[in-house]
Amino acid sequence: MDKQLLRKIMKEKRLALTSQTFSLYNQQILSKVLTHPRVQEAKIIGCYVSLPREVDTLAIIQTLLLHKRVCVPKVEGSQMNFYEIHSLDELHSGCFHVLEPVTSHFIEPGDIDCMLVPLLAYDQNNYRVGYGKGYYDRYFQRNFHGYKMGLAFSFQYVDHIDYDVYDYPLDEIIHEMS
Template sequence: MSLSEKKSIRSLLLEKRKSLDKDLYSYLSAKVVDNCLRFIETKRPRTVLLFWPIAGEPDIRPLFDHLLQREDLTLTLPKVEDDDLSLYAIKSLEDLQVGKYKVMEPINGLRIEPQQVDLAFVPGLAFDLKGYRLGFGKGFYDKLLPRIRGEKVGVCFSFQVLEELPRDTWDVPVDYILTEDYIKEVER
């Protein structure tokens, strides 16, 4: 995929996401959260990776409160360190601060190796039916995803799921796509 094609898709979907009516955005986000909770109950993970929503991503913040109350799992979030994402366990939202890219991230704490993550919820501007994603282009998740041995779940709104995204050799697909409408295992 050329850089101009990626830029065009990013721009289109980012604008569409940001232009959602506030009430519709809240409604769709709540349905995404419900599907995330249902998926977590099905999988019963011990270590879960979430992301802090930005730029019109589904508002999954209610998951934080729910998962932080559970003693049977560890909630982790990414933190930008140098040109990579490191993962840290959090015990409360007070363990977060605004990071390098104006995204809430862990202040410090117990570092979690990516191989320890059982279930990773992954953001993206677009996903395709084979699980490939298009992000903001910084490459953070491109470097992180190959190191995660647990199941990877692309989280987005259904209009962000495209039939196919051209991909680069380093792209790692997610195992599932989760939207407000469904949770689907990707085709291989």
């Protein structure tokens, strides 16, 4: 299936979730993420800041900040960098209306132990369809050696995603039923 069409379908499916189902799925995913051995072992965790109707990461970030070092992405030109935050108050609207860090504590890609990654669709080999800008795949090329954990709803699964040499599979996908 064409990636643009797949993106459109998945966005519509997310919008179709009732508020109650959306909240329930997010609670289940939050619990799985926070109890995951890779998250518990990690010293520095990279985490996207969710958009409306994505798997909600604000509660994940807020909880992780109690015991972990957390960094979040900021788009700078054609690349994405991660900066450590200590509070959700250090986030302000940035590129594509996504909340971005206003801190200046840059975190090297090789220092991140676990990365929580957004996606619109995923397949059996843990390849993902993102929003089409390639920021995460380019980031993973930059000496990133951490664990790549996608956060999704189970309905975002598809049988196969066409990928190329620039696409990186994730190590694992966490969803409400995993």
